[in-house]
Amino acid sequence: MTLAPLSPTARTTVNRGRNRAVEDRTALHALLDDALVAHLGVDVGDHPVVLPVAFAVDLDGPDEGGTLYVHGSVAARWLNRSGATTVCVTVTEVDGLVAARSAFHHSMNYRSAVIVGVARIVTDADEKAHALALTVDHMVPGRSATLRPSTRKELAATSVLAVPLHDASLKVRAEGPVDDVEDVEAGTWGGVIPIRRVADTPVTGDDASGPVPADVVSRAARLGRVARAMA
CATH class of the missing domain: 2.30.110.10 (Electron Transport, Fmn-binding Protein; Chain A)
Incomplete structure (x- = not known):
């Protein structure tokens, strides 16, 4: 389509x-x-x-x-x-x-x-x-x-x-x-600070039981950090 x-x-x-x-x-x-x-x-x-x-x-x-x-x-x-x-x-x-x-x-x-x-x-x-x-x-x-x-x-x-x-x-x-050419030629540093969203390891609630479910672990991993399952 x-x-x-x-x-x-x-x-x-x-x-x-x-x-x-x-x-x-x-x-x-x-x-x-x-x-x-x-x-x-x-x-x-x-x-x-x-x-x-x-x-x-x-x-x-x-x-x-x-x-x-x-x-x-x-x-x-x-x-x-x-x-x-x-x-x-x-x-x-x-x-x-x-x-x-x-x-x-x-x-x-x-x-x-x-x-x-x-x-x-x-x-x-x-x-x-x-x-x-x-x-x-x-x-x-x-x-x-x-x-x-x-x-x-x-x-x-x-x-x-x-x-x-x-x-x-x-x-x-x-x-x-x-930048303007004259500013580049002056020698001042220029560049980019990359920004990305990063998820931390999932935190289990005080009243929760069992391991962190696979869907939550997968989402945290996709957001930038491989999450480790927590009991």
């Missing part, structure tokens, strides 16, 4: 720093798979709010381009105000600190996505349960299959918001400092 290119509309077309714009939609999918936190911007009536949220993605979801899900309490004003309105979701990963020869040229290496779309509150029970399972699995892949099903009370207390992935843009910087 051929995927539509990114930045399909004017509202997600990159204008500033267009040389860093990425059109390959699979790069967006890779960022969403890697990132753990998104920021959701909504208008709650008397003021805008931008909130950090856990999220999940279903590339085969019912919305155009796939579906991004976020969840929250049914009592959350930001979520209840988001249904049938245009929202903005951003996801950013910092991959390095770029130390240049001048303050003006200091920068960061990053991958940054902007997704704009009309959100909908998920009302179908099966889709809602699926979205919540995906959210758990985005944190720890495979974990939802090891847990008891959510109770009716838990599902009733939780709202899920779906945002189409169609209208999105992606910018990436992955290079060293870009």
Whole structure:
């Protein structure tokens, strides 16, 4: 299947720093798979709010381009105000600190996505349960299959918001400092401090029993350090 290119509309077309714009939609999918936190911007009536949220993605979801899900309490004003309105979701990963020869040229290496779309509150029970399972699995892949099903009370207390992935843009910087020639010739050091996310060894809860499950060990290993199972 051929995927539509990114930045399909004017509202997600990159204008500033267009040389860093990425059109390959699979790069967006890779960022969403890697990132753990998104920021959701909504208008709650008397003021805008931008909130950090856990999220999940279903590339085969019912919305155009796939579906991004976020969840929250049914009592959350930001979520209840988001249904049938245009929202903005951003996801950013910092991959390095770029130390240049001048303050003006200091920068960061990053991958940054902007997704704009009309959100909908998920009302179908099966889709809602699926979205919540995906959210758990985005944190720890495979974990939802090891847990008891959510109770009716838990599902009733939780709202899920779906945002189409169609209208999105992606910018990436992955290079060293870009300095003026005279600053380079002056001999001042320039370079990059690489940044990566590293998980430590899983810590068993005081009231837990048995070894750390394989899904948790695997997730910790994927995040940068081979975890050793703890009793």
